[in-house]
Amino acid sequence: MTTLNPIPTTLIPGDGIGPEVVKATIAVLEALGAPFKWETQLAGMAAFNACGDPMPPALIDSIRKNGLALKGPLSTPIGEGFRSANVRLRETFGLYANVRPALTIVPGRFDKIDIVLIRENLEGFYVAHEHYLPVGDDPRAVALSSGANTRVGINRIARYAFEYAVKHGRKKITIVHKANVLKVLTGLFLEEARNVAREYEGRVAVDDRIVDACAMQLVLNPWQFDMLLCSNLFGDILSDELAGLVGGLGLAPGANIGKDVAIFEAVHGTAPDIAGKGIANPISLLLASGLMLDHVGHPELATRLRTAIDLTLNQDNVKTTDLGGKATTVAFTEALVKRLKSA
Ligand code: ATP
Numbered sequence: 001m002t003t004l005n006p007i008p009t010t011l012i013p014g015d016g017i018g019p020e021v022v023k024a025t026i027a028v029l030e031a032l033g034a035p036f037k038w039e040t041q042l043a044g045m046a047a048f049n050a051c052g053d054p055m056p057p058a059l060i061d062s063i064r065k066n067g068l069a070l071k072g073p074l075s076t077p078i079g080e081g082f083r084s085a086n087v088r089l090r091e092t093f094g095l096y097a098n099v100r101p102a103l104t105i106v107p108g109r110f111d112k113i114d115i116v117l118i119r120e121n122l123e124g125f126y127v128a129h130e131h132y133l134p135v136g137d138d139p140r141a142v143a144l145s146s147g148a149n150t151r152v153g154i155n156r157i158a159r160y161a162f163e164y165a166v167k168h169g170r171k172k173i174t175i176v177h178k179a180n181v182l183k184v185l186t187g188l189f190l191e192e193a194r195n196v197a198r199e200y201e202g203r204v205a206v207d208d209r210i211v212d213a214c215a216m217q218l219v220l221n222p223w224q225f226d227m228l229l230c231s232n233l234f235g236d237i238l239s240d241e242l243a244g245l246v247g248g249l250g251l252a253p254g255a256n257i258g259k260d261v262a263i264f265e266a267v268h269g270t271a272p273d274i275a276g277k278g279i280a281n282p283i284s285l286l287l288a289s290g291l292m293l294d295h296v297g298h299p300e301l302a303t304r305l306r307t308a309i310d311l312t313l314n315q316d317n318v319k320t321t322d323l324g325g326k327a328t329t330v331a332f333t334e335a336l337v338k339r340l341k342s343a
Pocket residue numbers: 017073074075249250267268269270271272273274279280281282284322
């Protein structure tokens with residue numbers, strides 16, 4: 001066996017089910033012979049409990065140095081002044097592109113789904129310009145929120161999506177918007193994304209959908225879609241819908257990509273209802289680590305990983321409870337490791 005060059009990578013166990021699915025993922029990547037050299041760092045609630053800061057400087061330094069991280073889900077301390085740790089990580093490292101592929105592995109209600117959603121990660125309503133206006137003795141009588149989409153930011157995410165389509169042989173991009181109502185905020189998104197689309201004419205087809213119609217069409221006929229290009233909030237919502245089409249949050253990976261840094265994660269959150277019970281499905285994070293292997297130039301390892309997951313689920317019939325099986329996180333991980341070692 002050839003020894004691959006070690007790749008220093010920041011590892012964030014995270015909160016809730018994070019440490020359980022991260023532990024499973026590390027065991028599987030080791031069995032696969034993936035060359036990541038882990039640097040474990042705390043973030044979110046775990047970091048807040050340890051040192052009073054959900055984003056400690058050591059975490060930031062490690063990610064900046066490595067340019068690569070695998071992250072468990074994070075929770076944000078409750079209270080004034082704490083913004084989502086996930087959002088802050090994206091902002092700190094300029095992770096403007098969120099890539100969320102939805103691919104059927106376990107045929108369920110819908111079979112043969114293969115859609116990639118590209119979500120703008122830094123703008124829209126997530127800039128969080130929010131405040132209350134007092135009326136009479138009610139200090140929170142009116143809630144105000146404004147979003148911001150910039151032509152530069154839209155151009156950058158649209159270009160990323162079209163380049164992704166060219167590189168991965170995808171045929172069509174659907175731009176998602178609400179330009180009939182949010183005429184300025186999402187009208188500009190549609191306009192600038194169409195400008196970029198023109199440069200790819202003849203190579204990548206383009207159409208557009210109003211977000212509500214898109215949500216319905218995804219359930220009625222998901223096979224008409226190839227790639228979705230979404231602003232921040234619409235992308236957040238539709239990517240959970242996509243996860244639902246392919247079997248739930250336990251099967252949905254995500255990548256956050258910037259110019260110098262990439263952070264890979266599961267789409268799901270901390271799932272506090274099942275944390276510590278040993279039943280979490282680690283596949284989302286495993287698939288995210290597959291995206292990370294593609295990103296660092298080891299697609300052959302990513303393919304081996306995806307094939308082994310497929311065989312463990314569909315031939316060995318070992319599944320966690322969210323997929324209708326009986327396996328614990330550990331039992332699924334052991335079955336997957338056995339598959340990898342026998343291949
Ligand atoms: P957060 O507040 O961090 O977003 P949440 O519970 O509101 O957490 P998710 O963590 O995304 O939202 O999950 C929603 C539900 O989906 C969970 O309550 C859990 O039952 C289920 N779920 C999510 N991820 C998994 C997983 N990996 N394995 C099994 N079930 C999961």
